[in-house]
Amino acid sequence: MRAGDDGMKIYDLIGIGLGPYHLGMAALIQEADAFDALFFEKNDEFNWHPGMLIDGTDLQVAFLADLATFANPKSQFTYLNYLHEHNRMYQFFSFKEFEMPREEYNHYAKWAASRLDNCLYSRSVVSIQDQSEKGYYEVTVGTAHGTNETYLAKNISLGTGSNPYLPSPARNTPGLSHSSEYTNIKEQYKNSESIAIIGSGQSAAEIFLDLLESQPYHNYHLSWYTRSPGILQLESSKFGQEFFTPDFTDYFHQLPLEKREHALSMLDYVRNGIAPATLNSIYRWMYHRSSGGKQLNITIQPNAELKDIYQKDHMLTSTFEHQLSHISFERSFDKIIAATGYQPNLPSFFSKAFNHAKMENGHFAVSRDYSLQFNENRPGNVFLLTSIEKTHGAEATNMGMAVNRNVHIINKIAGREVYKNPRNVTFQSFE
Ligand SMILES: Cc1cc2nc3c(=O)[nH]c(=O)nc-3n(C[C@H](O)[C@H](O)[C@H](O)COP(=O)(O)OP(=O)(O)OC[C@H]3O[C@@H](n4cnc5c(N)ncnc54)[C@H](O)[C@@H]3O)c2cc1C
Numbered sequence: 001m002r003a004g005d006d007g008m009k010i011y012d013l014i015g016i017g018l019g020p021y022h023l024g025m026a027a028l029i030q031e032a033d034a035f036d037a038l039f040f041e042k043n044d045e046f047n048w049h050p051g052m053l054i055d056g057t058d059l060q061v062a063f064l065a066d067l068a069t070f071a072n073p074k075s076q077f078t079y080l081n082y083l084h085e086h087n088r089m090y091q092f093f094s095f096k097e098f099e100m101p102r103e104e105y106n107h108y109a110k111w112a113a114s115r116l117d118n119c120l121y122s123r124s125v126v127s128i129q130d131q132s133e134k135g136y137y138e139v140t141v142g143t144a145h146g147t148n149e150t151y152l153a154k155n156i157s158l159g160t161g162s163n164p165y166l167p168s169p170a171r172n173t174p175g176l177s178h179s180s181e182y183t184n185i186k187e188q189y190k191n192s193e194s195i196a197i198i199g200s201g202q203s204a205a206e207i208f209l210d211l212l213e214s215q216p217y218h219n220y221h222l223s224w225y226t227r228s229p230g231i232l233q234l235e236s237s238k239f240g241q242e243f244f245t246p247d248f249t250d251y252f253h254q255l256p257l258e259k260r261e262h263a264l265s266m267l268d269y270v271r272n273g274i275a276p277a278t279l280n281s282i283y284r285w286m287y288h289r290s291s292g293g294k295q296l297n298i299t300i301q302p303n304a305e306l307k308d309i310y311q312k313d314h315m316l317t318s319t320f321e322h323q324l325s326h327i328s329f330e331r332s333f334d335k336i337i338a339a340t341g342y343q344p345n346l347p348s349f350f351s352k353a354f355n356h357a358k359m360e361n362g363h364f365a366v367s368r369d370y371s372l373q374f375n376e377n378r379p380g381n382v383f384l385l386t387s388i389e390k391t392h393g394a395e396a397t398n399m400g401m402a403v404n405r406n407v408h409i410i411n412k413i414a415g416r417e418v419y420k421n422p423r424n425v426t427f428q429s430f431e
Helices: 020-032 079-085 089-095 102-113 179-190 202-217 246-253 257-266 276-289 348-353 389-397 399-414
Strands: 009-016 037-040 123-131 136-143 148-158 162-164 176-178 194-198 221-225 298-301 304-312 315-322 328-333 335-338 342-344 382-384
Touching (some): 009 136, 020 037, 020 102, 020 399, 037 123, 123 148, 123 348, 176 179, 179 202, 179 335, 194 328, 202 221, 202 276, 246 389, 246 399, 304 328, 315 335, 389 399
Parallel strands (some): 009 037, 009 148, 194 221, 194 335, 221 298
Antiparallel strands (some): 123 136, 162 342, 315 328
């Protein structure tokens, strides 16, 4: 740590946003006493996708991909230590599952957050001044009281995650919600006569299953429309998991851009799709409930692309186009839930501050160690944890690789190996 021109403290690192990625980074830095870091979160506490904490849903990575284990299994911030501290180890032992409940992941992360003193909440970063010629970046932070604070740091890391994405026909439509709001709206939606889900990823399937389970206690017709050619399963085989390793990212990162883009589309089957357990539960419920010739009050329609939505007779009338026949058709619903995904959240203040960084076809050129590339040498680095799909591939939005990303960044800032960064961890070879 040093002082700026006017005596202000200069942190070694300022992290923007506190999702799981930066939370793990904050924990690893604090525990190793690696350097002086400060993280800012605009919300007043840590909370992981609260609108999607549906009962019975699980994290889609094994519990070993917690905040610390891959860097240091002896850390106080591991999930196993959380279980130990909460007297849950024997129940977890009997539970015999690798994937923890999503609600428990959030509780675990909040527990870890409560042990960190390098994280500040109710602080929204609003601008960055690139003062790298002086050896630091100036970060302006808005507080809950409407005041601004200024902080200086030698290095910056952006971990602002993603924002819900709605296709243009679905924007600003009363009675339509994004899946990220699901737990807030579901009780109200259940009182309607018809509910449609649009999309076919994991969130769409979890919401469909949740509404399927409660359907007998209500009267709604449940529909599921997706542009995809089917209600398709995520490839989750053991070899498929090896795409989420440092070895695969090494290989992916050094490919030319067009090869990376091609590889990304080839990897869609290990990144997108529905967990087999969720699909099995849905099919099982439907099979059981249709026994003895009972009619299901359900519609499932793949190959249907949403083209338009408008209000008609107090209903939301949607126009779809069939992807094979190209025939258009209309359906009306009381409520619609758009499980249409998320987009990387790259704040405009960040793009503005670093508009002179090297770009690659409209995206920041990001080095293997997650730092932006500049034409000139500069003393500190700017690390990017969001919108790195084009440079780092499959791992970009995967929590299984979050700790490894953090290890790269921590070691780089510290200028030494604070945590081991393993290689040769796969059975297959990617070269
Ligand atoms: C419902 C859902 C379930 C998922 N489940 C899994 C899973 O099981 N396994 C898996 O590998 N991946 C999963 N993912 C993908 C991914 O791992 C998660 O989205 C993860 O939360 C990403 O973490 P993050 O730290 O990048 O960002 P986020 O969790 O999105 O957090 C970013 C934080 O930055 C804050 N922020 C934004 N702008 C500012 C600002 N200007 N100033 C201060 N703070 C700011 C936000 O308030 C937010 O808290 C899931 C994604 C979703 C949406």
